[in-house]
Amino acid sequence: MxxxxxxxxxxxxxxxxxxxxxxxxxxxxxxxxxxxxxxxxxxxxxxxxxxxxxxxxxxxxxxxxxxxxxxxxxxxxxxxxxxxxxxxxxxxxxxxxxxxxxxxxxxxxxxxxxxxxxxxxxxxxxxxxxxxxxxxxxxxxxxxxxxxxxxxxxxxxxxxxxxxxxxxxxxxxxxxxxxxxxxxxxxxxxxxxxxxxxxxxxxxxxxxxxxxxxxxxxxxxWYPATAGHLDLTERDAAARFRDLLDASVRLHLRSDVSIGSCLSGGLDSSAIVCLMARDLPADAALNTVSACYPNKEVDEKPFMDAVVGRTGANPHFVYPRADDVFDRAAEITWHQDEPFGSSSIFAQWCVFEAARKAGIKVMLDGQGADEQLAGYHGAFGYHLVALRQQRKIGQIARTIIERRRYHGAPMSPPVREHVLPLLPAGLAGWIGTKLPPPAPQPPYYDWLSGPLIRAAGNPNGPLALATASLDLPPIVDVRTLCLTLTYASNLQMLLHWEDRNSMAHSIEARVPFLDHPLVEFNLALGNCHKVVGGDTKRVLRRAMNRILPSTIRHRRDKLGFSTPEEAWFRGPLRERVVAGIEASLTLYPDLFDPAATRAFASDMLEGRRPVDFTLWRIVNLGIWGETFGVTV
Structure with missing residues (x-):
């Protein structure tokens, strides 16, 4: 590296x-x-x-x-x-x-x-x-x-x-x-x-x-962005997946310097650590580095402890602080070269910083599995559309019920969209009257509508552009979603952030899920090996049976390098968030509608709508502009 x-x-x-x-x-x-x-x-x-x-x-x-x-x-x-x-x-x-x-x-x-x-x-x-x-x-x-x-x-x-x-x-x-x-x-x-x-x-x-x-x-x-087609049983798919991932981990352990792993407690990083424990020489230390928080909604330490207990790893824990999000923002932005999407990048920064202090020079990480195996919850929408087109009402019902059970997802919207169209009109109408009314939507603010955006923005949306730029098929189901996320959009962004965060601390980050024989296998798998009922990454869960602790293999939540961003932004960082938004509005006034931007941010900070990553993106754009002297 x-x-x-x-x-x-x-x-x-x-x-x-x-x-x-x-x-x-x-x-x-x-x-x-x-x-x-x-x-x-x-x-x-x-x-x-x-x-x-x-x-x-x-x-x-x-x-x-x-x-x-x-x-x-x-x-x-x-x-x-x-x-x-x-x-x-x-x-x-x-x-x-x-x-x-x-x-x-x-x-x-x-x-x-x-x-x-x-x-x-x-x-x-x-x-x-x-x-x-x-x-x-x-x-x-x-x-x-x-x-x-x-x-x-x-x-x-x-x-x-x-x-x-x-x-x-x-x-x-x-x-x-x-x-x-x-x-x-x-x-x-x-x-x-x-x-x-x-x-x-x-x-x-x-x-x-x-x-x-x-x-x-x-x-x-020189390498085409395509995917083949495989027709395998669940058992055969899991066995082949396990062999390919294990072979990849063994290759990624080749090093003449100290080696460790990022451990978030999720399926992907935990699978890497458990396989490392099997493949490292008996006299080699297995070091893991993890980010933890007092806020239980995002803290994954119990899952990390389960992996450490299973593998005998030597754990290193870091506790990112709210104040450091802004105190380190300019430094991290300089290393990233471009604005980054959330404070989770700061948490990843802290992990690599801790790894360097621990003397670890190579770190394995779990990037790439979510994109190949439909690990994001947004995949459920595409899965349900495909099931509706195939009129598989039993599988639709199972998915809706298990999503409610595992993730607390509301049932009424998917029932209206995917179940009622498949029922006789009378029955659909009767069921429709029994469903609770749709939840009120928060007000719409056209905050990103300045003259520069109207003149030179992208009216078609980034995913459509990403798909077209590599001549990929349109996203219509889980398979085509995975193809686009792997080759054209999400994965490249995550790899960018990981490369800069690791190299800022002179650490080599390795990603065993991106060994190309494994990727080609995963992208060729049918949808039934990825989303099943309320489960994502089905083939990984099955392949890691008796390798992963059961508490992790059956996890259904999705966190990664999360931070308690909502609590931080509404609490100790609120004034700095507001000041950061104002700085971006001042620096680039022609990108935004200032009044709509302020109202949109106020709704989040006041609790009238959930905090999402948009606030940080607006703030970090200004930090990037100041750091690199970017003009319009």
């Missing part, structure tokens, strides 16, 4: 690699080459994980000095690839996965990407052909930003490295800011919230030709 920078045609500037020293405190490399399109700079900051000797420093060159590599990430199957290459006559001079990646490219060219199991963003300069090749892993675990300025291209691990390049505007991308404010979605397209800065998306590669006066770039997908 490292940080990188490359440019063609721009004046080489080593500060652009030093600004991300946090990504790589263990080594530094900088080289400049000549091309017909101007100077070519390659810079690297190293976080040493595999072969921690200086032999792994980058840029890394082959013996002929034709190819030069800078690489951020891990190739988990590097030992297998190394053996395969040695059988082809290749000789290795280090024990690093970086050299395996370099030689894989030399032997197999761009086709080597399909052999890699891991997370990666890397660039290779071909000195003979005067081309720069770059690629990003299948799901976008590791970042890679691209900026095309006046006379040149630049690539970076973080957006802040690109500030001030010739052609940099420092302006807001209003359409993407609109998506963030209205729906809390980011990283769902190639664009960022900075005008003119794009990212190479997961599964994309680019070749920049620098053999002429103006560099030319060609971007294409």
């Amino acid at each position: 490292c940080g990188l920078y490359a440019s063609i045609g721009f004046e080489p500037d080593e500060q652009r690699i030093d600004i991300i020293q946090h990504r790589g405190p263990d080594g530094r490399g900088w080289e400049v080459y000549a091309s017909g399109s101007g100077p070519v700079a390659l810079g690297h900051r190293r976080l040493a994980i595999i072969d921690v000797s200086d032999a792994g420093l980058q840029p890394m060159s082959d013996r002929s000095c034709r190819y030069h590599l800078i690489f951020n990430g891990e190739i988990y199957n590097y030992l297998e690839l190394r053996n395969e290459l040695m059988l082809k006559g290749e000789t290795f001079y280090t024990d690093s996965d970086s050299e395996v990646l370099l030689r894989s490219f030399m032997v197999w060219g761009m086709e080597c990407l399909h052999k890699l199991r891991g997370m990666f963003a890397f660039l290779i300069w071909d000195e003979r052909e005067k081309t720069l090749f770059a690629a990003r892993d299948r799901f976008g675990i590791k970042p890679l930003y691209v900026f095309e300025g006046v006379g040149g291209f630049a690539f970076a691990s973080e957006i802040k490295q690109l500030i001030g390049l010739k052609g940099w505007s420092g302006r807001m991308n209003v359409a993407r800011v609109h998506d963030f404010l209205s729906a809390g979605v980011s990283d769902h397209t190639a664009e960022t919230m900075f005008e003119g800065v794009r990212q190479l998306r997961g599964g994309e590669q680019v070749i920049v030709r620098a053999d002429g006066s103006v560099p030319r770039a060609e971007i294409r997908r």
Whole structure:
């Protein structure tokens, strides 16, 4: 896990690699080459994980000095690839996965990407052909930003490295800011919230030709965003899932430094920790790090304690404080590069901060399972629509009843929408009269309706844009929802936040649920293996039988790195929330309707409507604008 920078045609500037020293405190490399399109700079900051000797420093060159590599990430199957290459006559001079990646490219060219199991963003300069090749892993675990300025291209691990390049505007991308404010979605397209800065998306590669006066770039997908179809029994699906996840965890434990895990107490992180306990050597310590709160509504410590008791892990607990949400907000925003969606990102920050203090350098985490396996409660709506279309009234009734039992969800709205249309008119009418009337809706405020939004916002919504941008099918059921969440929207946003929070503390975050054989299997599974009655992630629950504590395997609530945001915002942080909203209104008045925004916020803070993440998004937009000097 490292940080990188490359440019063609721009004046080489080593500060652009030093600004991300946090990504790589263990080594530094900088080289400049000549091309017909101007100077070519390659810079690297190293976080040493595999072969921690200086032999792994980058840029890394082959013996002929034709190819030069800078690489951020891990190739988990590097030992297998190394053996395969040695059988082809290749000789290795280090024990690093970086050299395996370099030689894989030399032997197999761009086709080597399909052999890699891991997370990666890397660039290779071909000195003979005067081309720069770059690629990003299948799901976008590791970042890679691209900026095309006046006379040149630049690539970076973080957006802040690109500030001030010739052609940099420092302006807001209003359409993407609109998506963030209205729906809390980011990283769902190639664009960022900075005008003119794009990212190479997961599964994309680019070749920049620098053999002429103006560099030319060609971007294409190397990994298609698709899903197959599997027809398996519950038993067979669970067994295959367990084998794939266990194999992934074993690969993700390859490390020459200390290793631990984030533990929230939910299904996903608990499954990772329980499998780690089975796969780690007997003399290896299993460290977990967790965020806890006195507020019982969001505190998951009893579940964490159950996992610790089952595995014998060495637990580390951190207790995020309300005041630190704002005291650390500018620092976290600087590391994140873009505004982030809720105070839960602050809780995750605290977990990685505690991990660093505990001396842990690699952390496994459970990101990715919810997107592949329909772990979010929003999936129930799509599930019910599909059942209604199939006229499966028994399964609809079971889902509605179990959602009420497990989650306290109201029954009347889904009965009206999904049951009554399937009944004879007379019976439907009679049942309709027995249902309680719909709950009154809170007042609607058109708060996000300033002239800039009307002129340059996204009128179609972020999910529709995300789906269309990768030519994915429209979201009509659980399967298509999982496809979009995994490849095009939610997952990329969560990976962005995790990468920045972990790297801010010089920690490598690994995500075993995103081993591509496991992802491909999960996306090919039918809906019946994901949502069943009131359960989400059915195949995971069944696969972890006798591995997870039963109290966790049967959990139905959904928290993650939650904070007591409602209590904090209505209590000790209220004045700072109001001041933050006013600061954003002052900084960007043309985005908002100020009166409607204030009324909307007041309803939440006064208890007339539930507090949601919108308040923090408005506040954090202003913090981002101030931190980076973003204009409109």
